[in-house]
Amino acid sequence: MANNNFKAFGISNGANVTNQADYEALAALLSGFTAGKASSAQVNKALRQGTVMASVLAQFIANTTTLDVLDNGDTATLLTNLLAALKTNGAGSFLQITNNLSEIAAAGSAAQAAAQAALALGNAALRTVGTSTGRIPDMSSFLLGSMAAGGQGGFKTPTGHIVQYGGGTTGAVSGGFTQNYTVPFPTQTLHIVPVVYATLGVARIATASTSSRTSANINVVDINGNGVAGQAVGYISIGY
Incomplete structure (x- = not known):
């Protein structure tokens, strides 16, 4: 001794x-x-x-x-x-600084849970960053690229869905409007909601197709079914 x-x-x-x-x-x-x-x-x-x-x-x-x-x-x-x-x-x-709190980890799950409770750390402290189930997405998980001119852009969701939006004016002849998405939907366009920006009381009908994964396609007609040229339109598309 x-x-x-x-x-x-x-x-x-x-x-x-x-x-x-x-x-x-x-x-x-x-x-x-x-x-x-x-x-x-x-x-x-x-x-x-x-x-x-x-x-x-x-x-x-x-x-x-x-x-x-x-x-x-x-x-x-x-x-x-x-x-x-x-x-x-x-x-x-x-606890030793050079061990980076490894003493708590080495003490087992009960000690780790007790330390977590003592520090008032919620469940988020146990999650890692990512987009799969049980993970926490950071802001880069939602980015779809820079917003384009004219208010075109989009974002991703933690579920894997993509929301894209944009707008412009219909063509001079057919009343049709086509705009390429910021990024093509990898698998399918699920929904597209067309919007007509017109004076109140002016009847316009907008139709859209989800057949394309690469572009929004909208057609605007009046109550007689005639294409409306130069009509301001917008859209929101959802896909994955």
């Missing part, structure tokens, strides 16, 4: 030391003993206060490192061994 030279002073039962209340009320506690006499009990109390803590700390070093703790004035070695004792962490009671 490693030796500990630092011994506690005045620790036996009935030791000649001032009681705690009187010691805390002692004027010399702040100023130190100055002129006059200090009673042996008061001096013994002061010695015990310092030596008990020194002895306990030295014993911690000895027990943890199995190195002798010597009273030889070598403060550098004492400091080195104290740091070694703290880093050795034989009892597994301390």
